[in-house]
Amino acid sequence: MKKLWIFWWSANAFWIVIFAAGTAFVWLRDVDGAGVTQTPELKLVAFIVLLVAFIIPLIIQIVWLIVNLKKGREN
Template identity: 75%
Template structure:
């Protein structure tokens, strides 16, 4: 059980770091790959695309959290019955 929580936290830290690096990349670049100058509107649009891309991993992490909580509560009730 403890391993599941450790892996969950490691995955969360991994995704948080990747998101932070991606956000820093979007906000700190002056010119994108096509050579277009990055205005505030273009940076916001890129950030929204980044947010949309990270919705899927967030959903997976929430489902994983719920599964961990259910497994944890089932193990507690088994120990209480003994």
């Protein structure tokens, strides 16, 4: 059971680091790949797109948490 929790926390740490790096990249760039100068509004739109992309891993992590909790109660 302890291995499942270690993997769960490791996966969470991985996704948090990836999300933080993506957020920093979006907020700190001045020009995007198409050559468009990034205004605060465009940065916010890019951040929202990044946030939507990370909803899928969040849902997976929540399901994984529920499974871990149920398995913990069985033992």
